[in-house]
Amino acid sequence: MREKMKKILIIANDEGTILHFRREIVKAFIEEGFEVTVCYPLAENTASIESLGCRVVNVNVSRHGTDVLQDLRFIKDCKTLIKKFQPDIVLTYTVKPNIYASIACQQTKTPYLNNVTGLGSILQNKGLLSTLILKLQKIGYRKSSCVFFQNVENRDKLKALGVIKDSTPTYILPGSGVNLEKQKYEPFPPNDGRTRFVFVSRVRADKGYNEFFEAAQNIKRKYPHTEFHVIGWYEEEALSPMIDKLNAEGVIIYHGRLLQEEVHEIEKTCNCLIHPTYHEGMANVLLEAAATGRPVIATNIHGCIEAFEEGVTGFGCEVKDAGSLEEAIEKFICTPYEKQVEMGKRGREKMEKEFDRRLVAQAYIEMMNKTLEEKAQ
Numbered sequence: 001m002r003e004k005m006k007k008i009l010i011i012a013n014d015e016g017t018i019l020h021f022r023r024e025i026v027k028a029f030i031e032e033g034f035e036v037t038v039c040y041p042l043a044e045n046t047a048s049i050e051s052l053g054c055r056v057v058n059v060n061v062s063r064h065g066t067d068v069l070q071d072l073r074f075i076k077d078c079k080t081l082i083k084k085f086q087p088d089i090v091l092t093y094t095v096k097p098n099i100y101a102s103i104a105c106q107q108t109k110t111p112y113l114n115n116v117t118g119l120g121s122i123l124q125n126k127g128l129l130s131t132l133i134l135k136l137q138k139i140g141y142r143k144s145s146c147v148f149f150q151n152v153e154n155r156d157k158l159k160a161l162g163v164i165k166d167s168t169p170t171y172i173l174p175g176s177g178v179n180l181e182k183q184k185y186e187p188f189p190p191n192d193g194r195t196r197f198v199f200v201s202r203v204r205a206d207k208g209y210n211e212f213f214e215a216a217q218n219i220k221r222k223y224p225h226t227e228f229h230v231i232g233w234y235e236e237e238a239l240s241p242m243i244d245k246l247n248a249e250g251v252i253i254y255h256g257r258l259l260q261e262e263v264h265e266i267e268k269t270c271n272c273l274i275h276p277t278y279h280e281g282m283a284n285v286l287l288e289a290a291a292t293g294r295p296v297i298a299t300n301i302h303g304c305i306e307a308f309e310e311g312v313t314g315f316g317c318e319v320k321d322a323g324s325l326e327e328a329i330e331k332f333i334c335t336p337y338e339k340q341v342e343m344g345k346r347g348r349e350k351m352e353k354e355f356d357r358r359l360v361a362q363a364y365i366e367m368m369n370k371t372l373e374e375k376a377q
Contacts, residue, residue, distance in 0.1 A: 014094070029365070038056050061097065114146075116154055145367070174354055183264065199275070307355075316328065
Protein backbone atom coordinates (compact mmCIF):
# COMPACT_ATOMS: atom_id res chain seq x y z
CA MET A 1 0.00 0.00 0.00
CA ARG A 2 1.39 3.37 -1.04
CA GLU A 3 2.41 5.66 1.84
CA LYS A 4 0.20 8.70 2.24
CA MET A 5 1.88 11.91 1.01
CA LYS A 6 2.81 14.33 3.80
CA LYS A 7 1.24 17.78 3.51
CA ILE A 8 2.81 21.10 4.42
CA LEU A 9 1.10 24.49 4.43
CA ILE A 10 3.42 27.52 4.10
CA ILE A 11 2.02 30.90 5.14
CA ALA A 12 3.79 34.20 4.39
CA ASN A 13 2.79 37.86 4.22
CA ASP A 14 4.38 38.64 0.89
CA GLU A 15 4.96 36.98 -2.47
CA GLY A 16 8.60 38.09 -2.55
CA THR A 17 9.35 36.11 0.62
CA ILE A 18 8.74 32.94 -1.39
CA LEU A 19 9.60 34.05 -4.91
CA HIS A 20 13.04 35.54 -4.26
CA PHE A 21 14.34 33.65 -1.22
CA ARG A 22 12.52 30.32 -0.88
CA ARG A 23 11.75 28.90 -4.32
CA GLU A 24 14.51 26.34 -3.88
CA ILE A 25 13.21 25.42 -0.44
CA VAL A 26 9.69 24.82 -1.78
CA LYS A 27 11.22 22.69 -4.54
CA ALA A 28 13.24 20.70 -1.98
CA PHE A 29 10.06 19.99 0.04
CA ILE A 30 8.34 18.66 -3.09
CA GLU A 31 11.35 16.48 -3.94
CA GLU A 32 11.27 15.16 -0.37
CA GLY A 33 7.73 13.94 -1.00
CA PHE A 34 5.64 16.70 0.59
CA GLU A 35 2.45 18.00 -0.95
CA VAL A 36 3.04 21.76 -0.66
CA THR A 37 0.46 24.54 -0.43
CA VAL A 38 1.80 28.10 -0.31
CA CYS A 39 -0.38 30.94 1.00
CA TYR A 40 0.26 34.66 0.60
CA PRO A 41 -1.53 37.73 -0.80
CA LEU A 42 -1.72 36.91 -4.50
CA ALA A 43 0.45 38.92 -6.89
CA GLU A 44 1.67 38.83 -10.48
CA ASN A 45 4.16 35.95 -10.16
CA THR A 46 1.85 33.24 -8.84
CA ALA A 47 2.45 31.09 -11.94
CA SER A 48 6.19 31.13 -11.25
CA ILE A 49 5.63 29.58 -7.82
CA GLU A 50 3.02 27.11 -9.10
CA SER A 51 5.45 25.91 -11.76
CA LEU A 52 7.52 24.33 -8.97
CA GLY A 53 4.72 21.80 -8.45
CA CYS A 54 2.93 23.33 -5.48
CA ARG A 55 -0.50 24.86 -4.93
CA VAL A 56 -0.76 28.64 -4.39
CA VAL A 57 -3.69 30.08 -2.44
CA ASN A 58 -4.63 33.64 -1.52
CA VAL A 59 -4.67 34.67 2.12
CA ASN A 60 -5.42 38.25 3.09
CA VAL A 61 -2.72 39.63 5.40
CA SER A 62 -1.09 43.06 5.42
CA ARG A 63 2.63 43.49 6.14
CA HIS A 64 2.42 46.63 8.27
CA GLY A 65 -1.21 47.37 9.15
CA THR A 66 -2.51 47.57 12.73
CA ASP A 67 -6.19 46.85 12.00
CA VAL A 68 -7.24 44.46 14.79
CA LEU A 69 -10.36 43.29 12.95
CA GLN A 70 -8.32 42.45 9.87
CA ASP A 71 -5.87 40.48 11.99
CA LEU A 72 -8.72 38.56 13.59
CA ARG A 73 -10.05 37.77 10.11
CA PHE A 74 -6.58 36.49 9.23
CA ILE A 75 -6.78 33.98 12.11
CA LYS A 76 -10.17 32.84 10.80
CA ASP A 77 -8.82 32.58 7.24
CA CYS A 78 -5.88 30.48 8.43
CA LYS A 79 -8.20 28.13 10.31
CA THR A 80 -10.30 27.78 7.15
CA LEU A 81 -7.17 26.93 5.12
CA ILE A 82 -6.05 24.36 7.69
CA LYS A 83 -9.45 22.68 7.76
CA LYS A 84 -9.63 22.66 3.95
CA PHE A 85 -6.15 21.32 3.16
CA GLN A 86 -5.55 19.36 6.39
CA PRO A 87 -1.77 19.83 6.48
CA ASP A 88 0.38 17.58 8.63
CA ILE A 89 2.50 20.60 9.49
CA VAL A 90 2.48 24.38 8.94
CA LEU A 91 5.51 26.61 8.31
CA THR A 92 5.14 30.38 8.82
CA TYR A 93 7.34 33.34 7.86
CA THR A 94 7.45 36.92 9.20
CA VAL A 95 5.74 38.53 12.17
CA LYS A 96 2.02 38.41 11.39
CA PRO A 97 1.90 34.81 10.10
CA ASN A 98 4.15 33.82 13.02
CA ILE A 99 1.54 35.22 15.41
CA TYR A 100 -1.88 34.71 13.86
CA ALA A 101 -1.30 31.56 11.79
CA SER A 102 0.27 30.01 14.90
CA ILE A 103 -2.85 30.82 16.92
CA ALA A 104 -4.92 29.15 14.19
CA CYS A 105 -2.65 26.10 14.42
CA GLN A 106 -3.07 25.96 18.19
CA GLN A 107 -6.85 26.11 17.84
CA THR A 108 -6.87 23.31 15.26
CA LYS A 109 -4.17 21.28 17.04
CA THR A 110 -1.88 21.36 14.00
CA PRO A 111 1.93 21.15 14.47
CA TYR A 112 3.74 24.26 13.25
CA LEU A 113 7.20 25.76 12.76
CA ASN A 114 8.03 29.47 12.72
CA ASN A 115 10.75 31.43 11.00
CA VAL A 116 11.89 34.75 12.50
CA THR A 117 13.39 36.64 9.56
CA GLY A 118 14.25 39.63 11.78
CA LEU A 119 12.80 41.50 14.73
CA GLY A 120 11.49 44.32 12.56
CA SER A 121 11.83 48.06 12.93
CA ILE A 122 8.84 48.23 15.27
CA LEU A 123 10.76 46.36 17.99
CA GLN A 124 13.68 48.76 17.75
CA ASN A 125 11.42 51.35 19.41
CA LYS A 126 9.75 51.26 22.79
CA GLY A 127 6.02 51.82 23.03
CA LEU A 128 2.59 50.27 23.45
CA LEU A 129 2.59 48.74 19.95
CA SER A 130 5.96 47.11 20.53
CA THR A 131 4.77 45.71 23.87
CA LEU A 132 1.60 44.34 22.27
CA ILE A 133 3.52 42.65 19.46
CA LEU A 134 5.86 40.98 21.95
CA LYS A 135 2.90 39.65 23.94
CA LEU A 136 1.24 38.35 20.79
CA GLN A 137 4.48 36.69 19.69
CA LYS A 138 4.73 34.99 23.06
CA ILE A 139 1.28 33.52 22.46
CA GLY A 140 2.19 32.48 18.91
CA TYR A 141 5.47 30.76 19.77
CA ARG A 142 4.36 29.01 22.95
CA LYS A 143 3.47 25.70 21.23
CA SER A 144 5.85 25.91 18.27
CA SER A 145 7.66 22.70 17.37
CA CYS A 146 10.67 24.85 16.44
CA VAL A 147 11.40 28.54 15.98
CA PHE A 148 14.01 29.17 13.29
CA PHE A 149 16.20 32.26 13.60
CA GLN A 150 18.66 33.86 11.21
CA ASN A 151 21.07 35.03 13.88
CA VAL A 152 21.89 34.33 17.51
CA GLU A 153 21.17 37.88 18.72
CA ASN A 154 17.53 37.76 17.59
CA ARG A 155 17.02 34.45 19.39
CA ASP A 156 18.71 35.61 22.58
CA LYS A 157 16.76 38.89 22.62
CA LEU A 158 13.39 37.14 22.37
CA LYS A 159 14.44 34.67 25.05
CA ALA A 160 15.56 37.49 27.34
CA LEU A 161 12.20 39.22 26.82
CA GLY A 162 10.38 36.01 27.72
CA VAL A 163 8.84 35.69 24.27
CA ILE A 164 10.55 32.34 23.63
CA LYS A 165 10.44 29.75 26.40
CA ASP A 166 13.65 27.89 27.24
CA SER A 167 11.79 24.65 26.48
CA THR A 168 10.90 25.75 22.93
CA PRO A 169 13.26 24.21 20.34
CA THR A 170 15.17 26.79 18.29
CA TYR A 171 17.51 26.53 15.31
CA ILE A 172 19.92 29.08 13.80
CA LEU A 173 19.78 29.08 10.00
CA PRO A 174 22.32 30.74 7.68
CA GLY A 175 19.65 33.28 6.76
CA SER A 176 17.63 32.29 3.73
CA GLY A 177 20.82 31.00 2.20
CA VAL A 178 21.84 31.87 -1.34
CA ASN A 179 21.25 30.10 -4.65
CA LEU A 180 24.84 29.63 -5.79
CA GLU A 181 23.82 28.64 -9.31
CA LYS A 182 21.64 31.69 -9.86
CA GLN A 183 24.02 34.06 -8.07
CA LYS A 184 26.99 32.87 -10.07
CA TYR A 185 30.52 34.10 -9.56
CA GLU A 186 31.40 36.92 -11.95
CA PRO A 187 34.88 38.07 -13.04
CA PHE A 188 35.94 41.24 -11.22
CA PRO A 189 35.42 44.45 -13.25
CA PRO A 190 38.55 45.73 -15.00
CA ASN A 191 40.90 48.16 -13.27
CA ASP A 192 39.95 51.33 -15.16
CA GLY A 193 40.71 53.84 -12.42
CA ARG A 194 37.12 54.01 -11.13
CA THR A 195 35.75 52.39 -7.99
CA ARG A 196 32.08 51.51 -8.26
CA PHE A 197 29.86 50.85 -5.25
CA VAL A 198 26.29 49.58 -5.22
CA PHE A 199 23.64 49.98 -2.50
CA VAL A 200 20.66 47.60 -2.83
CA SER A 201 17.85 48.17 -0.36
CA ARG A 202 14.32 49.37 0.21
CA VAL A 203 14.41 53.14 0.63
CA ARG A 204 13.95 53.48 4.38
CA ALA A 205 15.89 55.39 7.01
CA ASP A 206 16.64 52.25 9.03
CA LYS A 207 18.51 50.81 6.03
CA GLY A 208 21.12 53.52 6.61
CA TYR A 209 20.24 55.91 3.78
CA ASN A 210 20.90 59.10 5.74
CA GLU A 211 24.37 57.93 6.75
CA PHE A 212 25.00 56.78 3.18
CA PHE A 213 23.97 60.17 1.74
CA GLU A 214 26.45 61.98 3.99
CA ALA A 215 29.30 59.54 3.38
CA ALA A 216 28.74 59.43 -0.40
CA GLN A 217 28.87 63.22 -0.71
CA ASN A 218 32.11 63.44 1.25
CA ILE A 219 33.75 60.58 -0.63
CA LYS A 220 32.70 61.98 -4.01
CA ARG A 221 34.41 65.27 -3.17
CA LYS A 222 37.65 63.51 -2.20
CA TYR A 223 37.53 60.78 -4.86
CA PRO A 224 35.72 62.12 -7.97
CA HIS A 225 36.25 58.86 -9.87
CA THR A 226 33.99 56.86 -7.55
CA GLU A 227 30.46 55.85 -8.50
CA PHE A 228 27.59 55.11 -6.11
CA HIS A 229 24.80 53.06 -7.70
CA VAL A 230 21.55 52.87 -5.72
CA ILE A 231 18.87 50.24 -6.34
CA GLY A 232 15.68 50.27 -4.28
CA TRP A 233 12.00 51.03 -4.05
CA TYR A 234 10.43 53.61 -1.78
CA GLU A 235 8.95 52.66 1.57
CA GLU A 236 9.60 56.17 2.95
CA GLU A 237 8.79 58.96 0.50
CA ALA A 238 10.49 61.46 2.82
CA LEU A 239 13.84 60.30 1.43
CA SER A 240 12.82 61.01 -2.16
CA PRO A 241 13.97 64.68 -2.32
CA MET A 242 17.51 63.80 -1.22
CA ILE A 243 17.77 60.93 -3.68
CA ASP A 244 16.51 63.19 -6.48
CA LYS A 245 19.00 65.91 -5.49
CA LEU A 246 22.03 63.62 -5.26
CA ASN A 247 21.08 61.85 -8.47
CA ALA A 248 20.81 65.19 -10.31
CA GLU A 249 24.19 66.27 -8.91
CA GLY A 250 25.86 63.03 -10.01
CA VAL A 251 26.75 61.94 -6.48
CA ILE A 252 24.63 58.80 -6.91
CA ILE A 253 23.16 56.92 -9.87
CA TYR A 254 19.63 55.93 -8.88
CA HIS A 255 18.19 52.93 -10.74
CA GLY A 256 14.87 52.59 -8.89
CA ARG A 257 13.35 49.16 -8.36
CA LEU A 258 14.83 46.37 -10.50
CA LEU A 259 14.27 42.68 -11.00
CA GLN A 260 16.72 40.38 -9.23
CA GLU A 261 18.39 39.49 -12.54
CA GLU A 262 18.86 43.19 -13.31
CA VAL A 263 20.40 43.77 -9.89
CA HIS A 264 22.92 41.02 -10.62
CA GLU A 265 23.86 42.67 -13.92
CA ILE A 266 24.68 45.93 -12.13
CA GLU A 267 26.45 44.21 -9.22
CA LYS A 268 28.86 42.44 -11.56
CA THR A 269 30.02 45.83 -12.93
CA CYS A 270 30.73 47.13 -9.42
CA ASN A 271 33.66 46.59 -7.06
CA CYS A 272 31.81 46.51 -3.73
CA LEU A 273 28.35 46.47 -2.13
CA ILE A 274 27.43 48.87 0.71
CA HIS A 275 24.84 47.95 3.36
CA PRO A 276 24.75 50.36 6.35
CA THR A 277 21.55 48.90 7.85
CA TYR A 278 20.44 49.38 11.49
CA HIS A 279 19.09 45.84 12.01
CA GLU A 280 18.74 42.57 10.08
CA GLY A 281 17.71 38.95 10.43
CA MET A 282 20.28 38.00 7.81
CA ALA A 283 21.09 40.46 5.02
CA ASN A 284 20.34 38.64 1.76
CA VAL A 285 21.95 41.42 -0.27
CA LEU A 286 25.29 40.65 1.42
CA LEU A 287 24.99 36.96 0.61
CA GLU A 288 24.10 37.63 -3.01
CA ALA A 289 26.93 40.15 -3.51
CA ALA A 290 29.49 37.82 -1.92
CA ALA A 291 28.25 34.91 -4.06
CA THR A 292 28.81 37.12 -7.10
CA GLY A 293 32.40 37.64 -5.95
CA ARG A 294 32.10 41.15 -4.60
CA PRO A 295 33.49 42.43 -1.29
CA VAL A 296 31.02 44.16 1.03
CA ILE A 297 30.88 47.07 3.47
CA ALA A 298 28.27 46.55 6.18
CA THR A 299 27.41 47.57 9.71
CA ASN A 300 28.90 45.58 12.58
CA ILE A 301 25.61 44.09 13.73
CA HIS A 302 24.25 40.56 13.89
CA GLY A 303 22.62 39.74 10.60
CA CYS A 304 25.58 41.34 8.80
CA ILE A 305 28.75 40.27 10.62
CA GLU A 306 27.96 36.61 9.96
CA ALA A 307 28.10 37.28 6.21
CA PHE A 308 31.62 38.76 5.93
CA GLU A 309 35.06 38.55 7.49
CA GLU A 310 36.74 41.82 8.41
CA GLY A 311 39.57 42.64 6.02
CA VAL A 312 39.15 39.29 4.28
CA THR A 313 35.83 39.55 2.43
CA GLY A 314 34.76 43.04 3.44
CA PHE A 315 34.93 45.90 5.92
CA GLY A 316 32.63 46.76 8.82
CA CYS A 317 31.38 50.14 10.02
CA GLU A 318 29.46 51.27 13.08
CA VAL A 319 25.68 51.54 12.94
CA LYS A 320 24.16 55.04 12.51
CA ASP A 321 27.66 56.48 12.04
CA ALA A 322 28.26 58.27 8.72
CA GLY A 323 31.89 58.97 9.64
CA SER A 324 32.58 55.29 10.26
CA LEU A 325 30.90 54.38 6.96
CA GLU A 326 32.99 56.97 5.15
CA GLU A 327 36.18 55.52 6.67
CA ALA A 328 35.23 52.02 5.52
CA ILE A 329 34.51 53.24 1.98
CA GLU A 330 37.82 55.11 1.86
CA LYS A 331 39.62 52.03 3.19
CA PHE A 332 38.20 50.00 0.33
CA ILE A 333 39.10 52.65 -2.28
CA CYS A 334 42.69 52.57 -1.00
CA THR A 335 42.82 48.76 -1.09
CA PRO A 336 44.98 47.59 -4.03
CA TYR A 337 43.01 46.23 -6.98
CA GLU A 338 44.54 42.74 -6.65
CA LYS A 339 43.48 42.62 -3.00
CA GLN A 340 39.93 43.65 -3.94
CA VAL A 341 39.80 40.77 -6.42
CA GLU A 342 41.05 38.34 -3.76
CA MET A 343 38.45 39.61 -1.24
CA GLY A 344 35.73 38.86 -3.78
CA LYS A 345 37.00 35.32 -4.33
CA ARG A 346 37.16 34.68 -0.60
CA GLY A 347 33.60 35.96 -0.22
CA ARG A 348 32.38 33.46 -2.80
CA GLU A 349 34.21 30.65 -0.99
CA LYS A 350 32.51 31.64 2.27
CA MET A 351 29.09 31.48 0.63
CA GLU A 352 29.80 28.04 -0.81
CA LYS A 353 30.91 26.72 2.56
CA GLU A 354 28.39 28.32 4.92
CA PHE A 355 25.39 29.76 3.05
CA ASP A 356 24.35 27.37 0.29
CA ARG A 357 20.53 27.45 0.21
CA ARG A 358 20.47 23.65 0.11
CA LEU A 359 21.74 23.68 3.72
CA VAL A 360 18.69 25.72 4.73
CA ALA A 361 16.28 23.36 2.97
CA GLN A 362 17.87 20.34 4.65
CA ALA A 363 17.52 21.92 8.11
CA TYR A 364 13.79 22.50 7.53
CA ILE A 365 13.24 18.97 6.24
CA GLU A 366 15.03 17.38 9.19
CA MET A 367 12.98 19.40 11.69
CA MET A 368 9.70 18.70 9.89
CA ASN A 369 10.36 14.98 9.79
CA LYS A 370 11.34 14.99 13.46
CA THR A 371 8.14 16.84 14.38
CA LEU A 372 5.96 14.45 12.40
CA GLU A 373 7.70 11.41 13.90
CA GLU A 374 7.08 12.75 17.42
CA LYS A 375 3.43 13.41 16.54
CA ALA A 376 3.02 9.83 15.30
CA GLN A 377 4.34 8.31 18.54
